[in-house]
Amino acid sequence: MTKKVWFASLVALVLVGLLSFVAMAEESISLNGEWHFQFDDDMAWAEPEYDVSDWEKYAKTAEAPALGFGWYRYEFTVPAEWKGKGDLLVSIPTLNDFDWTFVNGIGIGNGNRAGKRKYSVPATYINFGGKNVLAVRVYTINPGIGLDGDIAVELTDAISLVNNPSFEVPAKFPAKWTPNGDDKNIFLWEKAATAYTGFYCVGLRNTANLPSKVGYWQSDIIMLKPGIEVRAQAFIKAEDPTGETTIQVGFFDAAGNEIGERTASRNAGRRTSDWTKTFVRADVPEGTVYAKIFLSSADNSGTVWFDDITLTIEEE
Ligand SMILES: [Ca+2]
Secondary structure (H helix, E strand, O other), X not given: OOHHHHHHHHHHHHHHHHHHHHHHHHOEEEOOOOEEEEEOOOHHHHOOOOOOOOOEEEOOHHHOOEEEEEEEEEEEEEOHHHOOOOOEEEEEEEEOOEEEXXXXXXXXXXXXXXXXXEEEEOHHHOOEOOEEEEEEEEEEEEEEOOEEOOOEEEEOOOOOOOOOOOOOOEOOOEOOEEEXXXXXXXXXXXXXXOOOOOXXXXXXXXXXXXXXXXXXXXXXXXXXXXXXEEEEEEEEEEEOOOOEEEEEEEEEOOOOOEEEEEEEEEOOOOOOEEEEEXXXXXXXXXXXXXXXXXXXXXXXXXXXXXXXXXXEEEEO
């Protein structure tokens, strides 16, 4: 090799290294900076606008002396360029022992043992180009460290098109979702340990008692264009189900007429099961302007729950 070739290779190597470093840096936000910490417990501390200026400040979370209930908060900015690129992921390498974790006041997950955490954050929860607040409510059994390690917020390459996919944003019902009726005994919106992630999930109970024998929750409209393939996914849990539990995607034209439907049925018949992932793929038919997701239960004398609904584009 001549000197020139060596030099060119070296420059190329350095460039590749630099570029990959920049690419990595662009897709992850390190939360190694100023954390606020407060002993005790108040659910209002999840709210992003809560004034924490009189809380203790720590350069590292591990310096906060944890025991019993304590809250950690971190304010960070998400680049405006990330908008539309994907959902986010919060990763916490070490957490002792129980947690209830929020982004901008919305629950993203909780855990009940010491270890790491990875929580997905729908893009719809994020303030792109502005202030966001991660709040972690921790309960520590032994004196020591509540949070530790390189806590980070990362950009993922999947984006869910569903509004309020984990039912954590409240209104009268979970925002952007409606039940096909108003019988509270059948349409459940629960803040309970039953949730798959966050604090809420929706459920359907005793749909066999409905006149139509079918109960469903429907999503807000999701704008779509024809000629692409989409994948709808849900986590489903069942207790003494007797009927059929499904996730469906319905496609609608500009006049609001349903023009096509694909259904994924999970065989939940007469079996109690813990959270299980199910999904359906569908080609978006010609004439489609928008879609809706339906979470349904038919002829069911037991209870089924749904959480973490996603609709993603498979291919353009
Ligand atoms: Ca949830």
